[in-house]
Amino acid sequence: MSESFNKDELEAPEWMNKSFFEEVLRKCEKTDWIMVKDVKMSPATLKGDHYASVMFRGKITYDSKKGKGLLKSLIIKTMPQVEGHKMDMLQESFIFETEISMYSETIPKFEAELRKIGDKTVLGAKVLYHSLKPHKCIIFEDIVPLGYETLKKRAADLTDSKLAFLKLAKWHAVSYKLAAEGDKSMTDYKHGLFSIKDFDTNPFIEGGLRALTNKCETVDELKQYAPKLQAMQKDLMKRCSESFNTYRQENPKGVFVLCHGDFHSKNMMFKKKSYGETEDVMLVDFQISYFGPAVMDVIYGLYMVINEDVRTNHHDEIIHYYCSNFIETLEKLKFQGNLPKISDFFIDILRHRHWEIFLMSTLLPVWCALDKGSMDFEELMTSEDLRESLYQNDDYIIQIKRLLPMMFHRGYLD
Template sequence: MRPKAEDYNEDELQPPKWLDSEFFTKVLQNCERNANDLELKNFKISPATVKGDHYASIMFRAFVEYRLEGAEKSKSMIIKTMPEVEGFKKNMLKKYDIFEIEIGMYTRVLPRFEKQLRDIGDNTTLKAPVLYHALSPHKLIVFEDIVPLGYNVLRGRFANEEEVKAAYAKIAKWHAISHKIIKEEPHYFDEYRTSFFSRDIRNNPFFLNGTKKFMAFMRKTPELKEYLPTFEKLYEKVDLLDAAVSSYTEYWVSPLDDAYYVLNHGDYHMKNMMFKHNPDTGRFEDVMLLDYQFSHVGPITSDLIYSKFMLLDGKLRPRTAELLHYYFTIFKETLEKIGYDGPSPTLVKFRQNLFRHRFTELLMMTTFLPMWPKFCRGELSQEMMLSDNECALKMYDKEYLDELLQIIPNYLHLGYLDI
């Protein structure tokens, strides 16, 4: 069934006026060879995604028809740009250099990563093809539309084990290459300092109120009363927001000699991936990672802790240790294949890194976990969570309670709640 207007984000229903024939001609001339005689014939613009698929931009799909060297051609492309409608979304995103970061990732960093993989006989693809990019007069990136290639965002379900493992395999290879570069060329990633946790997140109501709502939920929920004293003690001694900022900025502020640092994706969740399945058999074939707007250097744990709540569902989350072992195996193997001559990473040290950043994980458990399933289903928007207090409170429901009753005892046994 085709999406209706109400299924799309409001700021993507009307494309900017500058998405015109002159713009599309420029894009085509940039990505086609011998484009001097290129003639644009027609173009059609529509929203590229539905609600819940993304947030930190606006995106449009354009189907463009043109003539080149006497042949009739067409191309489907995705235009990603900054919000133009006044409001919270535009005001929040203009604080970040997200397009500068992402353009650098697509044009400098990821091509180097892919070349390093090709040099060891690995054909892993880390990016969709970029057709055009600019920072002025508008910040934008134009991608080849990979939906015709068989890639699609998952809707109506979460990723299964095979899909999750493929995603972990890609990020493990990415992390391994970046870890080697950080050791050998410590200034290569100098501009990749800022994550969304690097700034003063205390000004963000989502984080500011999240822990308060979590504690209010614990106090009113009989099933959680036995854990209340433990969390009250924890909150008296640890500021989870400060702990998260310290975790994400550790490499730039106070790096540890024996910690594992990598270039993190920065927003490593299911909606920032597209999955490819064989159209005839339905068999899974590939996953494409997307949206590198918050890529940053930091602890190896950052993407992985985030993924526990933003990639795994309630069925796979109890198997986090197993899935991260799979990730670590590929991380270590990749380092060996690309000729890393530093100390070989160990699983013990990797687990110690995860434990050391446990307060970041607890923050995400109290804020991201109650929100994410509902956001993915389109039941919540970012604006609703930040402006509608009643809506935000509804995130803390039985679905969330069932998750907590599995997660909290595990944290208790692992010592995550000890001070």
């Protein structure tokens, strides 16, 4: 069983003990008397489901004024304690400060705005406890008992995708309105992916386009694209960083919102109706949320949420669906400023095409590999052999054969 989980989640740290959970339960249940009888800890997710934190599931049996033998299931997220690439990369980051602020302040603010128009959309799981000292941690209500689960080794189908992009559209629209009305807390979120230490110089991140170029040179029908990809390698990460920081530039152009920042299917949990159809999706993991171009999340989702069939046959439909709901939500909120047009989003997608090329060349092969089983992200970040093997995946090559001609015809490779 240990092979199915991240090695740093096989054993909980010593401070996650009975006295710690008594403190947690006293705060979240607002009572002065709690006695924890038993604590059972286990990994919260499977290997490959996340990277930028360590997560445990705690089954806490306790007595309180409400009764004896009570049971509460908690999800505990904390910083890496095991030395290695993950700990080095995240030690100086702002991910916990960002996520605590998102859950404790921003998400409740967003939901309050939606409640004003009778929209009962829930944007995040309930936070029960958070702390930065002596240990950085956030504790959530476990939503698995509420019927939510991950997709388990499959990408989202059309129904799943539309629910995810609908929730994103509402999220983005509320943040767009608040920022336009002068709420500076939106623009205070500045620490996205490119704020993480050495992110853009990591061999895995920086070398993806080079690996794809090398693969194209060996496939007859892709050889024509190799020179164009080769020419983009020098500036790709610089261009992606500029896209993330567009709002901070002089006279920025585009539609700007508070982005989720890591909008992929592993950061979503889906709830099914009794007959199997998806009825809700819960977004999780707001560690790298930042204020920037709305389409950065949209493009991310086109590669990291939807399956290959949806991307091939419903690509523009998904974008249109997101844009329509973004604009409709603003109208319902009685937004008084200038409403973006759907064409504005498509223009922004072309403007930030380097981000799409990065996703296609670097993260999509990872997602294709995850469809075949779990993956050790620590090894992925440090093993050149493992990274090279991603580009031999037949499923990835099939997708590249469809994506590169599309990008070429749209001018993405100019």
